[in-house]
Amino acid sequence: MQKLLLFVDKASTFVGHLCAWAIVGLTGLISWEVFSRYALNRPHAWVLDAQIMLYGVLFMMAGAYTLSKGGHVRGDVLYGFFAPRTQATIDLVLYIVFFLPGIFALTYAGWTFANESLAIREQTFSPEPLPLYPFKYAIPVAGFFLLLQGLVEIVRCVICLRDGAWPSREEDVEEVDVDKLKERVHVKDEDIARLDQYVVKREGGQ
Numbered sequence: 001m002q003k004l005l006l007f008v009d010k011a012s013t014f015v016g017h018l019c020a021w022a023i024v025g026l027t028g029l030i031s032w033e034v035f036s037r038y039a040l041n042r043p044h045a046w047v048l049d050a051q052i053m054l055y056g057v058l059f060m061m062a063g064a065y066t067l068s069k070g071g072h073v074r075g076d077v078l079y080g081f082f083a084p085r086t087q088a089t090i091d092l093v094l095y096i097v098f099f100l101p102g103i104f105a106l107t108y109a110g111w112t113f114a115n116e117s118l119a120i121r122e123q124t125f126s127p128e129p130l131p132l133y134p135f136k137y138a139i140p141v142a143g144f145f146l147l148l149q150g151l152v153e154i155v156r157c158v159i160c161l162r163d164g165a166w167p168s169r170e171e172d173v174e175e176v177d178v179d180k181l182k183e184r185v186h187v188k189d190e191d192i193a194r195l196d197q198y199v200v201k202r203e204g205g206q
Contacts, residue, residue: 002167008152009068012067015064019058044128053132056138107140113136
């Protein structure tokens with residue numbers, strides 16, 4: 001079971017990393033358009049639509065990745081003080097009552113919208129229109145991965161209720177943890193204090 005949970009985590013992570021490259025595309029596109037508009041005096045009407053669609057893909061496809069890392073916003077001020085079983089109970093109720101119906105509706109409606117857009121070959125409302133229907137399929141695809149990751153999180157809640165501890169997750173890039181960093185470089189608080197005193201003495205002697 002744990003291997004299956006981690007496999008879904010890895011799939012969500014892969015999709016998140018893949019779609020994160022849209023940032024590079026956005027940066028290049030915006031930089032090129034600024035240069036073209038102000039240096040060459042040749043603006044392009046389609047660039048704004050392309051920017052919005054790229055950002056939409058990035059935003060939508062990051063949902064499952066963020067959920068797999070436990071990165072969505074929650075009230076940690078209270079939640080963090082609860083025992084794991086209490087946390088799992090709260091999460092399980094919220095996933096079943098709110099998450100599953102909402103994501104299922106998103107996926108179903110997104111699939112309908114995308115198919116309707118494809119049927120009419122929908123384009124953007126611009127002097128230089130772009131095809132819109134390929135990007136609308138990002139809605140049901142993102143919903144599918146969110147739904148899959150949500151089911152994994154529900155299983156994790158059940159395991160936590162049974163064992164009293166949260167099962168492991170797929171690790172990825174994290175914010176800098178000062179305590180972990182000090183452990184890795186074998187630095188103690190006393191060493192830092194002595195270094196601070198040395199710097200103060202040296203500055204005072206100058």
